[in-house]
Amino acid sequence: MTLRLHNTLTATKDVFEPVAAGQVGMYTCGPTVWNYAHAGNLRAFLVYDLVRRHLQVSGYDVTHVMNLTDIDDRILDQAMHAGVTIGDYVKPYVAAFFEDMGALRAQPATHYPRATEHIPEMVEMISELIENQHAYIADGDVYFRIASFPTYGALSHLDRAGLRAGARIAQGGRGLGSAEPVPGGASSRIRQDKYDKESVSDFALWKKAQPDDEKLGAAWDAPFGRGRPGWHIECSAMSKRYLGVTLDIHAGGVDLMFPHHENEIAQSEAANHKQFARFWLHSEHLADATGEKMSKSAGGFTTLRDLTDAGHDPVAVRFFLLASAHYRTRLRLSTESLHAAAEQVRRLREFADRVQRSTPSDVDDGDLLRRIGEVRTGYREALDDDLNLPQGVGLVFELAREANAAMDSGRVGERSRDALLLLVDDFDAHLDIVRSEEPGLAQEVARLIAEREAARKGRDFGRADQIREELREKGIALEDSKEGVRWRRVR
């Protein structure tokens, strides 16, 4: 069995092999923590989770790095409005991001580097680029010289002649020189860095500190002047720090392909003289109800909180985002689809539960045993074929029906039951929906409730509230009532 992944670089499904046997270094573009992540962002993050899980299933030891962009124009603007430093501004959104990922059962990444905590690495890389003529200083800003990197555009398959034309102008959209306001009030800042570039397509590595930046805690010293990093450099610098110069896999949403990933390649390869990433994976957009890409400016902006407030189980959201469509096809968010996902989750859980509890009959049905084997193989092959989870899940449902019928008529013996349990493990390795409660959770909750009751009796309300808060973070809500303390899952 061979894992094949669609590689944007080659535009084909290529057999995956890491540089070092058995070990995979994967870098994925994480959130810009200027707001809550929306469902489209979450889809991308869950796709990373799927890639990572399947690599693990395939026997690889995965080092997964996901950055947190905690400095960018939007953050600066918002922090300014709020009158706080960017560090303070970002804090609740970082927390919300981790809460969301937990609720969606994404495995934690190995490292979550933050841009503001890796300024030295970025400064070093920028210095290197200036030194070897791939970057230049212009009025305190530092720009990457695209003309110095002939293969620019290879990933997104855009040719440089087309880019230079500033193509949007032809459409009457916002041209490069236009100062037309951008939704969100970011216009003044976005206008700032457009002077003295050798070429319009050159992008900023470093932006000269503005007076406001100092107040916001967004300025750092560097040999080429005080300022702050441009957006792209963080990924190049941080991936190198944690994974070395060549990544096995770099993943992100399609909208990052150009210019972000293209710029990363240019920076990294110009600085390191080594291939930056061997496999580029891009997940498709989530569309809103109207069929258009979900984004803040378009208005269709749904967060996980919105969905859970509307009564959707985060695990159903996970299933919807991951299993209802292949990661490279557009998926449309709708109440009906979420409901369908919830039903599928319920059925799979019900099935897993039934298998676990069933008492094997005396004889095994040979046909059933063979079918289970077929489906396990087919499932594995579907995932190996560029992570086709929807297809794999289809096979599982087909078998679940057959197996349920077999259990109805007592035709599931010991061997079949064991095989079914393995199948459940197979699909849950990716879906992670079966385990509805962590083992021992009820006992643990009961213990904590007892401890909290003792604390309350002793009027140690600080401790009592601490326990309640801890449980709340794990998704357990406590309710004190006359009949005693009740607890329930809230996500």
Add this chain to the structure above:
RNA sequence: GGCGACGUAGCCAAGUGGCAAGGCAGAGGUCUGCAAAACCUCCAUCCCCAGUUCGAUUCUGGGCGUCGCCUCCA
């Protein structure tokens, strides 16, 4: 304007040169004290037109439609 993707049942969606997975919703049934769960049955000439082929939903060309990217974006 340039580049690219997609169009499969009421909805979501997988897929293949040879009888079109799966899920949701719907209809009927089995089981059940009733219900739930589970199971059974039913529910698609794969956007249109040409071409290649013994055979096309799948390949090629054209059309129509939807969407994405072209320096804010997962």
